[in-house]
Amino acid sequence: MTRPTETPRRTPLSTERVLRAAVALADTIGIEALSMRRLSQELGVVPMALYKHVAHKEELLDGMVDAVVGEIDPPRSGAQGMTAVRGRILSARRVLSRHPWASRVIESRTAPTPALLAYMDSMIGMFRADGYSVDLTHHAMHALGSRLLGFSQELFDQSPDVDPGVREAGLRAMATAYPHVVEIAVRADHDGRSVVGQGCDDQFEFEFSLDLLLDGFERLRARGWRSTG
Amino acid sequence: MTRPTETPRRTPLSTERVLRAAVALADTIGIEALSMRRLSQELGVVPMALYKHVAHKEELLDGMVDAVVGEIDPPRSGAQGMTAVRGRILSARRVLSRHPWASRVIESRTAPTPALLAYMDSMIGMFRADGYSVDLTHHAMHALGSRLLGFSQELFDQSPDVDPGVREAGLRAMATAYPHVVEIAVRADHDGRSVVGQGCDDQFEFEFSLDLLLDGFERLRARGWRSTG
DNA sequence: ACCTGAACACCGTTCAAGT
DNA sequence: ACCTGAACACCGTTCAAGT
Numbered sequence: 502m503t504r505p506t507e508t509p510r511r512t513p514l515s516t517e518r519v520l521r522a523a524v525a526l527a528d529t530i531g532i533e534a535l536s537m538r539r540l541s542q543e544l545g546v547v548p549m550a551l552y553k554h555v556a557h558k559e560e561l562l563d564g565m566v567d568a569v570v571g572e573i574d575p576p577r578s579g580a581q582g583m584t585a586v587r588g589r590i591l592s593a594r595r596v597l598s599r600h601p602w603a604s605r606v607i608e609s610r611t612a613p614t615p616a617l618l619a620y621m622d623s624m625i626g627m628f629r630a631d632g633y634s635v636d637l638t639h640h641a642m643h644a645l646g647s648r649l650l651g652f653s654q655e656l657f658d659q660s661p662d663v664d665p666g667v668r669e670a671g672l673r674a675m676a677t678a679y680p681h682v683v684e685i686a687v688r689a690d691h692d693g694r695s696v697v698g699q700g701c702d703d704q705f706e707f708e709f710s711l712d713l714l715l716d717g718f719e720r721l722r723a724r725g726w727r728s729t730g
Numbered sequence: 731m732t733r734p735t736e737t738p739r740r741t742p743l744s745t746e747r748v749l750r751a752a753v754a755l756a757d758t759i760g761i762e763a764l765s766m767r768r769l770s771q772e773l774g775v776v777p778m779a780l781y782k783h784v785a786h787k788e789e790l791l792d793g794m795v796d797a798v799v800g801e802i803d804p805p806r807s808g809a810q811g812m813t814a815v816r817g818r819i820l821s822a823r824r825v826l827s828r829h830p831w832a833s834r835v836i837e838s839r840t841a842p843t844p845a846l847l848a849y850m851d852s853m854i855g856m857f858r859a860d861g862y863s864v865d866l867t868h869h870a871m872h873a874l875g876s877r878l879l880g881f882s883q884e885l886f887d888q889s890p891d892v893d894p895g896v897r898e899a900g901l902r903a904m905a906t907a908y909p910h911v912v913e914i915a916v917r918a919d920h921d922g923r924s925v926v927g928q929g930c931d932d933q934f935e936f937e938f939s940l941d942l943l944l945d946g947f948e949r950l951r952a953r954g955w956r957s958t959g
Numbered sequence: 960a961c962c963t964g965a966a967c968a969c970c971g972t973t974c975a976a977g978t
Numbered sequence: 979a980c981c982t983g984a985a986c987a988c989c990g991t992t993c994a995a996g997t
């Protein structure tokens with residue numbers, strides 16, 4: 502027998518299989534725990550085997566970003582203008598929320614990956630088709646920033662949900678040092694919008710700022726704004 | 731002789747000295763290269779000596795953030811309302827640009843540090859003093875996000891300045907695949923606003939979106955907007 | 960020519976041994 | 979009681995030895 506039957510015949514490695522496994526593993530164990538060694542173990546190969554498919558870890562991360570960005574829906578053929586832009590950004594948000602590590606990895610890229618460029622290009626095209634000047638579109642892209650992909654940089658990650666009693670005690674303790682912060686936190690708790698009745702409603706906050714920006718763009722376009730004489 | 735004179739008498743370690751050295755070292759060699767071992771070497775002590783002043787590396791990073799945020803000017807006593815808010819945010823931007831690693835470290839914090847809380851509290855106070863409701867102020871804080879500290883999350887870091895000829899060749903190569911992206915990039919190159927005459931003017935983009943948001947807040951306040959009935 | 964085990968140069972942090 | 983060298987359990991990646 503040239504190939505012993507006890508040896509499990511593995512699906513041969515391919516760049517695609519490596520990337521898919523990496524995305525799935527990051528979803529499961531988190532991006533901090535994703536190492537070349539851990540990934541190779543998951544795929545049942547020796548660590549060095551990965552280096553035939555990616556030059557180094559950075560290239561792996563690039564590929565993972567492209568895989569995720571590729572999940573974003575194309576523009577819906579029906580909608581137009583800012584409605585279409587809004588819908589697509591909210592679709593990107595749904596994709597990115599399935600891969601919580603993706604936003605951090607995207608931020609850490611120094612050069613845009615192909616899928617990111619294609620997404621940007623198509624998004625810019627939606628503005629241009631709606632009558633936006635090159636100039637205004639340019640600044641709109643910067644203003645949207647990471648919101649284009651459905652996430653936004655908050656100052657710190659939401660603290661993990663704690664017991665309401667503990668949270669209230671914490672807020673009481675902070676009330677003298679940071680009265681304004683506490684006032685807002687208490688208000689958010691009793692707003693009743695959030696599922697658990699405490700903390701902020703991320704989706705509401707995202708749409709609030711997105712709409713503020715989109716409205717601002719529309720206003721500037723309407724009055725023929727230009728950045729330079 | 732109880733203490734040999736050849737032994738250099740070191741300034742004894744203190745948490746403050748550790749933090750100051752860490753900030754200076756990160757400014758010099760970059761945050762990726764800053765390790766506990768490298769920092770201890772810089773201070774002329776054994777690595778473990780640091781652990782008397784910080785419980786672990788995360789605590790060191792927290793302290794570094796607080797040191798940087800502490801550099802931000804207090805609100806100018808003269809100005810009021812959105813003018814004061816705008817000025818303070820631009821002051822934060824100047825501080826953060828002196829420590830390019832700081833924005834990334836701030837983003838990675840899971841809980842706010844004391845100096846961050848104090849800054850937030852004072853910023854919220856400026857809105858409240860200007861007649862903003864708790865509700866609107868809350869959403870304004872989320873909308874500003876990292877812009878509150880003078881940075882904003884772009885989709886990818888500006889690619890390092892390259893030779894104009896190389897850049898133009900690159901753009902030409904991308905023109906068919908990403909026509910809209912290239913159109914904007916070319917426009918930015920000939921805008922003449924940027925120092926080197928190529929790429930985007932970060933400061934302009936920052937102020938563009940900041941003002942779009944501040945204008946939006948003012949408009950909502952003026953018409954008595956509330957998020958819930 | 961291909962594949963891979965061992966090794967290198969690092970990490971952050973624990974722990975026990977030395978003073 | 980304090981301090982610290984050695985060690986542990988990891989990294990990403992190089993490289994030379996084995997097939």
